Amino acid sequence: MKRLLIVAETDGVKILPSTLPTMTFAQLWSKEAGGAFDLLVIGGSDIQQALGEWQNFGAETIFISSSAELAHFTADRAAIVALQVMKQSGADSLAGPSSTFGRDILPRIAGLCDLPMVSDVLSVVLAGDSLTFKRPTFAGNVITTVQIAGDCGVYSVRGTAFGKPEVVTTVSAIAPIDINFEDLPTGTTWISLDSPEQNRPDVTNARVVVTGGRPLRDADTYEKLIGGLADKLGGATGATRAAVDSGIALNESQVGQTGKVVAPELYIAAGVSGSVQHIAGMKESKVIVAINTDSDAPIFEIADFGLIADLHQALPELISKL
Amino acid sequence: MKILVPIKRVPDPYGRIRLTSDGSIDASDIKWVINPFDEIALEEAVRIREQGAEVEIVAVIIGEAVCEEQLRTALAMGADRGIFVEFNSPADPGIISFLLAAVFKSVNPDIVLMGKQGIDDDFSQTGQRLAARLNLPQATFASKIEIVSNGSAARVAREVDAGRETLEVKLPAVITTDLRLNEPRYVALPAIIKARSKPVNRVNTSEYGSIPALQISVIKREVPLPRKGGRKVGSVDELITALRDEAKVIA
Ligand SMILES: Cc1cc2nc3c(=O)[nH]c(=O)nc-3n(C[C@H](O)[C@H](O)[C@H](O)COP(=O)(O)OP(=O)(O)OC[C@H]3O[C@@H](n4cnc5c(N)ncnc54)[C@H](O)[C@@H]3O)c2cc1C
Ligand SMILES: Nc1ncnc2c1ncn2[C@@H]1O[C@H](COP(=O)(O)O)[C@@H](O)[C@H]1O
Numbered sequence: 169m170k171r172l173l174i175v176a177e178t179d180g181v182k183i184l185p186s187t188l189p190t191m192t193f194a195q196l197w198s199k200e201a202g203g204a205f206d207l208l209v210i211g212g213s214d215i216q217q218a219l220g221e222w223q224n225f226g227a228e229t230i231f232i233s234s235s236a237e238l239a240h241f242t243a244d245r246a247a248i249v250a251l252q253v254m255k256q257s258g259a260d261s262l263a264g265p266s267s268t269f270g271r272d273i274l275p276r277i278a279g280l281c282d283l284p285m286v287s288d289v290l291s292v293v294l295a296g297d298s299l300t301f302k303r304p305t306f307a308g309n310v311i312t313t314v315q316i317a318g319d320c321g322v323y324s325v326r327g328t329a330f331g332k333p334e335v336v337t338t339v340s341a342i343a344p345i346d347i348n349f350e351d352l353p354t355g356t357t358w359i360s361l362d363s364p365e366q367n368r369p370d371v372t373n374a375r376v377v378v379t380g381g382r383p384l385r386d387a388d389t390y391e392k393l394i395g396g397l398a399d400k401l402g403g404a405t406g407a408t409r410a411a412v413d414s415g416i417a418l419n420e421s422q423v424g425q426t427g428k429v430v431a432p433e434l435y436i437a438a439g440v441s442g443s444v445q446h447i448a449g450m451k452e453s454k455v456i457v458a459i460n461t462d463s464d465a466p467i468f469e470i471a472d473f474g475l476i477a478d479l480h481q482a483l484p485e486l487i488s489k490l
Numbered sequence: 491m492k493i494l495v496p497i498k499r500v501p502d503p504y505g506r507i508r509l510t511s512d513g514s515i516d517a518s519d520i521k522w523v524i525n526p527f528d529e530i531a532l533e534e535a536v537r538i539r540e541q542g543a544e545v546e547i548v549a550v551i552i553g554e555a556v557c558e559e560q561l562r563t564a565l566a567m568g569a570d571r572g573i574f575v576e577f578n579s580p581a582d583p584g585i586i587s588f589l590l591a592a593v594f595k596s597v598n599p600d601i602v603l604m605g606k607q608g609i610d611d612d613f614s615q616t617g618q619r620l621a622a623r624l625n626l627p628q629a630t631f632a633s634k635i636e637i638v639s640n641g642s643a644a645r646v647a648r649e650v651d652a653g654r655e656t657l658e659v660k661l662p663a664v665i666t667t668d669l670r671l672n673e674p675r676y677v678a679l680p681a682i683i684k685a686r687s688k689p690v691n692r693v694n695t696s697e698y699g700s701i702p703a704l705q706i707s708v709i710k711r712e713v714p715l716p717r718k719g720g721r722k723v724g725s726v727d728e729l730i731t732a733l734r735d736e737a738k739v740i741a
Pocket of ligand 2 (some may be wrong): 499525528552583604607611613614615618
């Protein structure tokens, strides 16, 4: 357990904030395991211009694999690049965010190196000689402590469980790496990314999240009421699976066990029953508000402030009074 | 075309999970089902067959003898035949992907269509590890699958944090399913009866050589302290006051 490679999440142009908690994890890992860590950044030709603060989080070296061909990279190609860098740097462990990006790529690398992988790490502790990790199972209803065989592993890091990384005085070195494109697999072709225009903060790092469930009825009402309140509070919009399935909200706003995990300062859930799968994604929020017509809805059991009301009246009133 | 659908036996996602006093999962009143994502994978395989091409659907489950129940359900949902790999020790995605790779080699499917995650352990690793072992393309979190190029490739829309990504993968490939891919249909009684006569091939893991050691072991399970509820407010005005003056989360 001497060297960890962090795979940064990028959009091809810059490193995304979802990588910050993984830097924090790396700093903690480094203390517990007593090893150094590096950062790998894969992306298009301009990516090295976007390093900025990333040089100040304690990574010894930032490896950069930039090329027009990697502007939209796929998991099979990124895994081979990561493998090459692990060889070059001597890394025997790997970590990255537990976002859809990390969940796609990290297990593939774990498979290639036959390393144990701990998904959704909540904490890391050295117990005796071996590292132990806490992770959520059964939609967060059971927290499981696991141990890995050996010293080395692949870790996907749950963003809400780790705060911001410490800024350090040393500055990471930068090492561009050469990739022989002939070595990369060609079985997967990237076709397109369809990202709806977002003029609101991203749900995973917004200070306020306003979430709507099934009773929002249609996309227009959702936009007017949930979007309207989110805008009043400078927040993001979230949704339950029921709302996404019925076409009321976009899939990238789904919060829960199988959607995004959020922990904003304020979470407002309107017309949300509070299923275990939904609660799994938001129960770490600082303040939870629930608006529901049913006084027995499970969401009230975890809400700091509950309002028994029809959201079609309560939300317009809230919007107009804020 | 052949589609291999690995399925996992998991507790009903709508049931409550309890721990026994020694910290293991209390199985006494669990209702066991096919992992919801694997049901979606099976349904998708059936839909691909319904589009007219000749498709054989092979369902595979790895686990203890009781898992055969879910394999039968998979046959009732439309799989043509089943493979039951009996494995009685604790498993992790390293072991499951190893065994699935062995099954892959004996079945030779064009597509492995499987769940993006088991809703019990929430690993979300097995598909990707399997693809890595077999050096196959992977398309995870699929919300739409189209077979293209005369059955030699698949165009897959994926649910990613930023929206919807589309990839084209050469077949054979591993595809993992997300919630929006389809809504599995209700299984009618005649299908359940018909499924009884479908073939199930029992495999002993000794056929697969030496199985890798367990890499992830559980040392403790605990139920997190429930979040403390707060109180009810009587009106929108009262809510605004509470958020502003008490919780201080709005200006
Ligand atoms: C494998 C699996 C994974 C899943 N993953 C997720 C996930 O990631 N995220 C997720 O959210 N769900 C997930 N689910 C679904 C989850 O189980 C619930 O079905 C879903 O969360 C319910 O959404 P809802 O609260 O909008 O709808 P409902 O359960 O229908 O609840 C609607 C609520 O609104 C209230 N209501 C009705 N009318 C009004 C009104 N006019 N004003 C105010 N309140 C009103 C009702 O009292 C009710 O409490 C998953 C399920 C499975 C099986
Ligand atoms: N015991 C098993 N037998 C067959 N398939 C499995 C088994 N465990 C996991 N899988 C498959 O792997 C997928 C992802 O599981 P996991 O990586 O454990 O979250 C599941 O949706 C199944 O398709």
